Amino acid sequence: MRQVIIHPERCVGCMQCMVACAVAHSKSKTLFGALQEKPLPRPRIHVGVGLYREGFPNRCRHCDPAPCIMACLPGAIYRNEEMDTVLINPDRCINCASCAMACPFGVIRYHEDSLGPEGKVVAVKCDNCVDRQAKGLVPACVEVCMTNALTFEEPDTSLKRKTDEIARRISVGAEERKAETAPGFSLLNTLKKAQTEMADYMV
Amino acid sequence: MRHVIIGNGIAGITAAETIRLLDPTSSITLIAGETFPPYSRPMLGMLVEGAIDDRQMILKEELFYREFQIDAKIGHWVEELDVPNKVVRTSKGERIPFDRLLIATGANPVRLSVEGSELQNIFFLRNREDAVKISQAAKSAKAAVVIGGGLVGLKAAHALRKRGLKVTIVEKLSYLLPLIADGRGGELVQREAENMGIEVITSAQVSGFEGGPRISGVFLEGATTITCQIVVVAAGVRPALSFVDPNQVQVRNGLVVNEFLETSAEGIYAAGDVAEVMDLVRGENRLVPIWPEAASQGRVAGINMVGFRKAYEGAMARNVLRFEGIDLLSGGLIGPDNGMNLRIIEYEDRGAGSYRRFVLNGDRLVGVVMVNKIEQGGVVLSLIKRRAALKIPDRLLQSPYFNFSQLLPRLG
Numbered sequence: 001m002r003q004v005i006i007h008p009e010r011c012v013g014c015m016q017c018m019v020a021c022a023v024a025h026s027k028s029k030t031l032f033g034a035l036q037e038k039p040l041p042r043p044r045i046h047v048g049v050g051l052y053r054e055g056f057p058n059r060c061r062h063c064d065p066a067p068c069i070m071a072c073l074p075g076a077i078y079r080n081e082e083m084d085t086v087l088i089n090p091d092r093c094i095n096c097a098s099c100a101m102a103c104p105f106g107v108i109r110y111h112e113d114s115l116g117p118e119g120k121v122v123a124v125k126c127d128n129c130v131d132r133q134a135k136g137l138v139p140a141c142v143e144v145c146m147t148n149a150l151t152f153e154e155p156d157t158s159l160k161r162k163t164d165e166i167a168r169r170i171s172v173g174a175e176e177r178k179a180e181t182a183p184g185f186s187l188l189n190t191l192k193k194a195q196t197e198m199a200d201y202m203v
Numbered sequence: 204m205r206h207v208i209i210g211n212g213i214a215g216i217t218a219a220e221t222i223r224l225l226d227p228t229s230s231i232t233l234i235a236g237e238t239f240p241p242y243s244r245p246m247l248g249m250l251v252e253g254a255i256d257d258r259q260m261i262l263k264e265e266l267f268y269r270e271f272q273i274d275a276k277i278g279h280w281v282e283e284l285d286v287p288n289k290v291v292r293t294s295k296g297e298r299i300p301f302d303r304l305l306i307a308t309g310a311n312p313v314r315l316s317v318e319g320s321e322l323q324n325i326f327f328l329r330n331r332e333d334a335v336k337i338s339q340a341a342k343s344a345k346a347a348v349v350i351g352g353g354l355v356g357l358k359a360a361h362a363l364r365k366r367g368l369k370v371t372i373v374e375k376l377s378y379l380l381p382l383i384a385d386g387r388g389g390e391l392v393q394r395e396a397e398n399m400g401i402e403v404i405t406s407a408q409v410s411g412f413e414g415g416p417r418i419s420g421v422f423l424e425g426a427t428t429i430t431c432q433i434v435v436v437a438a439g440v441r442p443a444l445s446f447v448d449p450n451q452v453q454v455r456n457g458l459v460v461n462e463f464l465e466t467s468a469e470g471i472y473a474a475g476d477v478a479e480v481m482d483l484v485r486g487e488n489r490l491v492p493i494w495p496e497a498a499s500q501g502r503v504a505g506i507n508m509v510g511f512r513k514a515y516e517g518a519m520a521r522n523v524l525r526f527e528g529i530d531l532l533s534g535g536l537i538g539p540d541n542g543m544n545l546r547i548i549e550y551e552d553r554g555a556g557s558y559r560r561f562v563l564n565g566d567r568l569v570g571v572v573m574v575n576k577i578e579q580g581g582v583v584l585s586l587i588k589r590r591a592a593l594k595i596p597d598r599l600l601q602s603p604y605f606n607f608s609q610l611l612p613r614l615g
Contacts, residue, residue, distance in 0.1 A: 008611070048606030051595065056608030070502075071495045073245045075262050094246065094255075097523045100577055101532060102495065104585035105607050109578060 001084050004128065004139050004150055005158045006057055010185055011047070011149040013055025017141035018043035024129060024140035026114050034114075041114045044126040045141050046107065052193040057141065057150060060107045060126035062086045071102035076123075085128040090116035093123050147185075204229040206508055207291060207299055209281050210307035211235035212244065213494060214475030214501035216263055218305050221505030223271045229509075231273045232299055234291070236280040239331050240265050245494055248358030250334040251341070252365045257331060281308070286451035286468050303470050303508040306447070306458060307501060310440035310476035310492055315350065319412030325434045328359045337435065341366050344432035348372075348421045350409055352379040356437035357392070357526055363433070364401050371402040371429050373409060373421070383522045383533045385560055387549070388572045395529040440492060442477040455479055457490045462514040464504040472508055474500035483517035483588060484535045484569050491518035519588050523577065532580040535570035535587045538562040545569070550601040561600055566592045568600075582607050 019031070026034035026041035034041045045059040062079075066086045069077045076092035077099060079085070090113060099108050100123075108125045116122050129139035137143070142152040151158065206222050206229055208215045219233050235241075242260040249255045268275040279293035290300050312327035314320065324344075326337050341347070341363060349360045352374030364370045372379070378389030379396070393403050404423070411422040412434065421429045442457040453459045453467035457479040464472050464480070475497035479488045496518045506513040521534030538545045543564050551558045555576065561583075562570030567590055571583045583600070586593065593600075599609055 008608070046606070048608040049604055050608040050611065051599075054608075056606070056611070058607055070498050073243045073494065074259070075243070092259075094249065095525065096245070097525055097530060097532065097577060097580075098245075098495065100580050101521050101523050101534070101584055103581035106579040106582040108581075 002152050002154055003062075003084070004059065004142055004152055005155065006059070007149050007151065008050075008054070008056050009149075009189070010147045011055040011057055012147055012185075012188060013047055013049075013053075014146065015047045015055075016144045016146065017045050017057055017150060018047060020140040020144035021045045021126075024132060025127075037114055039112045039114055042109065042111060042124070044107075044109075044124060046109075052189070052196045054189055054192055055149075057145075058105060058107055059141070060086060060128075061105060062126075062128065067102040067104065068099040068108070071098045073098050080130065083128060083130050083133065085130055086125075087127055087130070088123050088125065090120070090122040090124075095121045095123065097123075099123055204509075205300060205302045206231045206305070207301035207303070208233045208305040208307060209291065210305075210309055210475070210477075211237065211241045211275075212307060212309045212475060212497065213241075213262070214307035214309075214497040214504070215305065216241045216267075217498050217501030218307065218474060218505035218508070219273050220271060221502050222509055223273070225506065225509045225511070231271070232276060232301075233268070233273050234276045234279050234281055234293060234299070236278065236294075237330055237332075238278050241267070242331060244330070247328055247331070247334045248355075248362045250331070251328065251337050251359060252362035253338065254362075254365075257335070260331070281446045284446050284448070284451070286448070286471065289470070291446075301470075304472065305501075305504050305508060306466070306471065306473045306477055307475045307497075307504075308443040308477050309497075311443045312436065312440055313438045315409060315436055315438060317409055317411045319414065319418070322412050322414050323417040324432060325412065325418055325436060327436055328355050329440070337363075337433065340433050341368060344368060346370070346429075346431040347433040347435065348429050348431045349435045349437060350421075351375075351437035351439065352389075352403065352405070353382060353437060353439065354380065354522060354524060356435070357396070357524065359435040359437055360396065360401050361399075361526060363435075364399055368433070369402075370400075371404060371431070372396065373407050373423065373429075374403070374405045375408060377406045379403065379405070380524070380531070383520075383524075383537070384531060385537050385572050387551070387558060388531055388533065388560070388574055391558060391574050392524075392526055392529055392531055395527050399527050440476065442490065444477060455488070459488060463507045463512065464500055464515050465507065472504045474504040480515065481517040483519045483590070491520050493518075493520065493522065495521070516588075519584065521584055523580070529575065530577045531572070531574050532577040533570075533572040534580075534584045535568075536562050536564075537570050537572060543569075548597050548601070552603070555603065557603070559601055561597070563593070566594075568593050576603055579605055579607075582610070586610070 021043040022041040023034045048056045076089045113124045138152045142150045241263040246260045283292040312329045346369040347363045349356045349372045360370045379393045380389045408424040410424045413420040458473040476492035503515040523532040546563045548561045557576045558574040560572040
């Protein structure tokens with residue numbers, strides 16, 4: 001089954017995925033509509049700042065077995081086997097934050113959700129855009145990602161590409177190597193690193 | 204193979220489910236004292252408050268037993284465990300033989316041995332029946348005293364205050380939540396409790412109860428009396444082991460188990476609040492009576508009972524409490540601890556209302572307390588659990604922008 005795969009080395013931290021995610025989980029499904037809604041739709045993917053100010057799109061890994069399912073006190077978190085997705089039933093959720101203790105990636109947030117029960121604070125996280133997928137669409141974060149830091153594909157395909165990349169790197173001369181990642185990414189990341197180190201040095 | 208499980212708490216039902224998934228043919232007998240379907244014990248506070256009805260606590264409907272082909276002995280309490288003959292005897296006189304036994308009987312609340320403790324309207328908050336009784340009594344009561352400022356005490360106090368009662372918490376130590384928070388964390392929770400109108404008395408001992416036949420007041424040492432119509436005793440729990448002969452199975456504070464959760468008696472396993480398991484942070488066997496560990500122990504015990512060998516990775520004490528407007532998450536060693544040379548980093552952001560305390564042993568994180576902004580708590584707890592060396596500067600942990608990506612190998 002196709003899954004959202006993150007390639008952190010390509011993330012430039014533009015946060016378009018967060019906007020797209022919030023819109024995809026709004027009532028209106030349009031940016032302008034979403035901005036008028038109450039509660040304001042919020043993203044389920046979070047671009048975190050790395051050690052060198054690089055971006056990292058952090059989202060639910062839909063682990064199997066999932067520690068949050070094991071930890072959920074009211075039994076609100078469950079796995080949708082068909083979609084290979086971990087989902088939260090907002091009606092059962094009691095906002096106890098037991099899943100906050102369980103998630104090693106820190107991807108769960110707690111707030112009133114535009115698609116959940118009115119006025120109730122619940123645990124909210126990535127749902128793999130199951131509604132969009134049912135309509136044949138790819139997850140919103142992937143659709144909007146300009147740098148291919150988020151891809152929607154078979155994990156095997158993605159793994160094979162990475163393996164091939166490494167194989168080519170060690171088996172032919174470096175000058176013959178076709179760059180898999182545009183040089184701009186390494187330049188950007190190198191610059192960010194240098195800036196961060198300089199800033200640290202000034203302090 | 205005849206599997207027998209004592210207890211239908213989270214450890215017992217998780218084990219039963221695991222055994223059935225791995226072994227479709229063996230017989231499973233589950234002995235359950237409580238007659239209500241398996242429910243989520245941590246939700247009892249909400250039941251007292253009236254925020255939920257009891258059906259909402261149910262984790263497995265009655266159908267569960269039939270669906271998983273579990274022979275459920277409901278309303279039976281185990282009175283005797285005969286280890287050499289591999290038989291348990293229940294309160295209804297049944298003798299149930301086993302090949303593999305799981306003891307998942309949980310724990311019982313600690314009783315106070317002071318004068319007047321037999322009076323009416325003195326309650327515990329441990330099971331559904333307790334919660335129902337407290338709710339009933341709360342209807343006609345004006346004031347309540349909660350003895351013990353731990354997690355259960357705070358939940359009880361919160362629920363009763365929400366119902367409009369005047370509530371006083373009496374805590375033996377100098378701050379609230381002494382087992383799961385440090386002094387500052389306890390203080391912040393106390394302030395929140397006081398903001399919602401709960402009176403908190405710390406460093407105080409209960410010396411007796413007055414009244415008859417119902418309670419009418421609590422005596423504190425130092426001659427203070429608090430008038431009340433309800434008392435909730437939340438002074439901790441002890442493993443429920445009355446049926447176990449310590450000459451037949453090794454017992455310390457609880458049932459001592461090895462890494463496969465087997466007790467000293469072959470074929471007899473223990474999981475949940477009753478078991479003394481390896482504590483990952485302290486590196487020694489002790490009671491870690493928390494719900495999520497009971498669930499994972501139930502699973503591991505079930506796997507081993509079926510005949511696969513699966514080691515339990517060890518327990519890490521951790522808790523989270525949402526108390527009115529404040530959230531507190533903690534885990535591992537809160538410190539200070541005499542045995543280890545610990546380094547403690549504290550950071551408070553009064554503007555944002557958040558507080559963090561990290562406890563380090565060398566370059567390893569061993570404990571944490573977080574007040575508010577607890578979303579990244581799981582990341583910190585997994586660092587403690589994996590006992591990995593902390594490679595990032597301390598200041599990053601303290602930052603509100605701390606996130607998972609900062610733990611990834613550095614780029615470039």
